[in-house]
Amino acid sequence: MNPKITDWRDKRIWLVGASTGIGAALARSLAGQGARLALSARSADKLAALGCPNALLLPCDVTDNTSLTAAHQTLLAGWGGIDLVIYLAGDYEPMRADAFDLARAEQIIEVNFAGAMRVTASVLPHLQTGSGIAFVASVAGYRGLPNALCYGPGKAALSHFAECLYLDLEARGIGVWAINPGFVQTRLTAKNEFAMPALQSPEQAAEAILAGFSTGGFEIHFPKRFSRLLKLLAILPYRWYFPLIRRFTGE
Numbered sequence: 001m002n003p004k005i006t007d008w009r010d011k012r013i014w015l016v017g018a019s020t021g022i023g024a025a026l027a028r029s030l031a032g033q034g035a036r037l038a039l040s041a042r043s044a045d046k047l048a049a050l051g052c053p054n055a056l057l058l059p060c061d062v063t064d065n066t067s068l069t070a071a072h073q074t075l076l077a078g079w080g081g082i083d084l085v086i087y088l089a090g091d092y093e094p095m096r097a098d099a100f101d102l103a104r105a106e107q108i109i110e111v112n113f114a115g116a117m118r119v120t121a122s123v124l125p126h127l128q129t130g131s132g133i134a135f136v137a138s139v140a141g142y143r144g145l146p147n148a149l150c151y152g153p154g155k156a157a158l159s160h161f162a163e164c165l166y167l168d169l170e171a172r173g174i175g176v177w178a179i180n181p182g183f184v185q186t187r188l189t190a191k192n193e194f195a196m197p198a199l200q201s202p203e204q205a206a207e208a209i210l211a212g213f214s215t216g217g218f219e220i221h222f223p224k225r226f227s228r229l230l231k232l233l234a235i236l237p238y239r240w241y242f243p244l245i246r247r248f249t250g251e
């Protein structure tokens, strides 16, 4: 399906959403394996504090096309091309119908979905055979969940976008990946007030992502004991799915 990536030495990789959490752990791991990195997020200070030697630091805001395009132009001027883009930028707020906040929901969709489309539009003309783009979505995008009124739909849209792109780009030898993590301990999940099953560290998530790239599959999902259970639930008819989700979540 996708190219298998096992050797990261000298690969030119743009991580969008690299300042904290999973992106920061991925940046450190890839730097340790000899990749050439371009690192983006809004917080220039946090990108610098990652301590990835020789990384191009390209602070930008994915909700602002001018800022994003400027970062991409700087990258092209520095490198001339790109081997892999990994879109990790994300925002999250637990949200239910009894406290639906439209402005906040729109902000979250802007980062989690529209930002990914902006990055794609910018890099697509420059992706060559053998290169690719990966999107960090979430197992929360598989199907509807309580408390996920704006996060889940944005991630479902992102996965769908990745599937369409994959179909369009496969014949040109350009890789497209959907990365669906379960719960990872970061500032985003610190907002959750419930016990998170199979919670992983950002370093474990980074390791699972790099292991996933070595398989050549379209989807990288982890931890398997949790993501496989959600996959199973996702193929059930609604009359079974909804009661089971209520039972598991207590909502």
Ligand SMILES: NC(=O)c1ccc[n+]([C@@H]2O[C@H](COP(=O)([O-])OP(=O)(O)OC[C@H]3O[C@@H](n4cnc5c(N)ncnc54)[C@H](OP(=O)(O)O)[C@@H]3O)[C@@H](O)[C@H]2O)c1
Pocket: 016, 017, 018, 019, 020, 021, 022, 023, 040, 041, 042, 043, 044, 046, 060, 061, 062, 063, 087, 088, 089, 090, 091, 092, 111, 136, 137, 138, 139, 180, 181, 182, 183, 184, 185, 186, 187, 188, 189
């Ligand atoms: N943690 C989990 O359990 C989990 C599970 C499934 C999927 N995910 C996804 O994994 C990705 C990484 O999340 P994380 O948990 O590692 O959270 P995080 O630590 O908050 O990382 C989010 C990253 O996105 C960047 N970002 C946010 N808004 C941005 C904007 N407007 N422009 C540019 N960059 C922006 C942040 O940097 P700045 O604030 O500096 O801009 C940060 O680098 C997200 O897409 C998230 O939805 C997380």
